[in-house]
Amino acid sequence: MRIKLTRREGMILLNVLLVLAVASVAVLIMVSTQDIEVQRSTRLRDAAQANAYARAGELSAVTTLRRDALVAAGTDNLTEDWAKLGQQEISVPGGRFALAIEDDQSRFNLNSLHSGDAAPIALFQTIGASLNLDPASMIRIATVVRVAGPLTDDSLIVAAGVPRTDLDKLAPYVVILPEDATINLNTVGLPLLSLLTRDPEVARKLVEARTRKGFLMPADLSAEGAPAMTGVGFTSNHYRVVTTVTVGDVTQALDSRIARIRRDRAVDVVVTGRRRTAG
Numbered sequence: 001m002r003i004k005l006t007r008r009e010g011m012i013l014l015n016v017l018l019v020l021a022v023a024s025v026a027v028l029i030m031v032s033t034q035d036i037e038v039q040r041s042t043r044l045r046d047a048a049q050a051n052a053y054a055r056a057g058e059l060s061a062v063t064t065l066r067r068d069a070l071v072a073a074g075t076d077n078l079t080e081d082w083a084k085l086g087q088q089e090i091s092v093p094g095g096r097f098a099l100a101i102e103d104d105q106s107r108f109n110l111n112s113l114h115s116g117d118a119a120p121i122a123l124f125q126t127i128g129a130s131l132n133l134d135p136a137s138m139i140r141i142a143t144v145v146r147v148a149g150p151l152t153d154d155s156l157i158v159a160a161g162v163p164r165t166d167l168d169k170l171a172p173y174v175v176i177l178p179e180d181a182t183i184n185l186n187t188v189g190l191p192l193l194s195l196l197t198r199d200p201e202v203a204r205k206l207v208e209a210r211t212r213k214g215f216l217m218p219a220d221l222s223a224e225g226a227p228a229m230t231g232v233g234f235t236s237n238h239y240r241v242v243t244t245v246t247v248g249d250v251t252q253a254l255d256s257r258i259a260r261i262r263r264d265r266a267v268d269v270v271v272t273g274r275r276r277t278a279g
Helices: 007-073 110-115 119-129 135-148 154-159 164-170 190-197 200-213 218-223
Strands: 089-094 097-103 240-245 250-263 266-278
Touching: 007 240, 007 250, 097 218, 110 119, 110 135, 119 135, 119 190, 135 154, 154 164, 154 218, 190 200, 200 218
Parallel strands: none
Antiparallel strands: 089 097, 097 240, 240 250, 250 266
């Protein structure tokens, strides 16, 4: 049976349907907004948890480096607890965690050029030649350090026109540290050690002795026929720690620079810089 509505009844029905449609849209918006807020809250919670894990990794490095300086002050080498602190990715409650630690003094300190001494300049030139870098870039870097150093970062070097590609090539060999930071012979890699000794065979023997004993001392240098070297030592006070944490959909990496300040019967370990990246 077909029901015929009056004009007034038709208007009433249309208004009711319109109200229902508006109400449905309002409910949908409310639900969507709540979902967005829930997702946002979840992401903020995950980010906070990831940050907490990352800072815990940094703190573990600070603690380990302080203890190491107190109980094993004579050498800093790759058999010690700080070097074993590195952690391949593991599962943690709610996510994954990884930590990498490296000795910044395993590389040539660009600020050693600031003094103008011949030895660091010669080593820097040798590094550049081994990498086939443009001599103009090497001159620019050395000039910037001599004139404006000691540097805290490479911004002035880049401003001087040194291509980022050249700095990337140098990165495995050089670092910017306080001017008095020397190269640690107990952590330096074979390529740079070969340039330091000017004899790849002597460098190889030193690495073998270091691996066999766990560390090098001055007597080991003469025993393996190493030449006199300036700007080197057997301990370190500057480290880089990178903790990478994933919680839920949030990934954070905390890149920390850590320095040890040694005093009589006391050691301070401080974070000198942090850079956080999020994914």
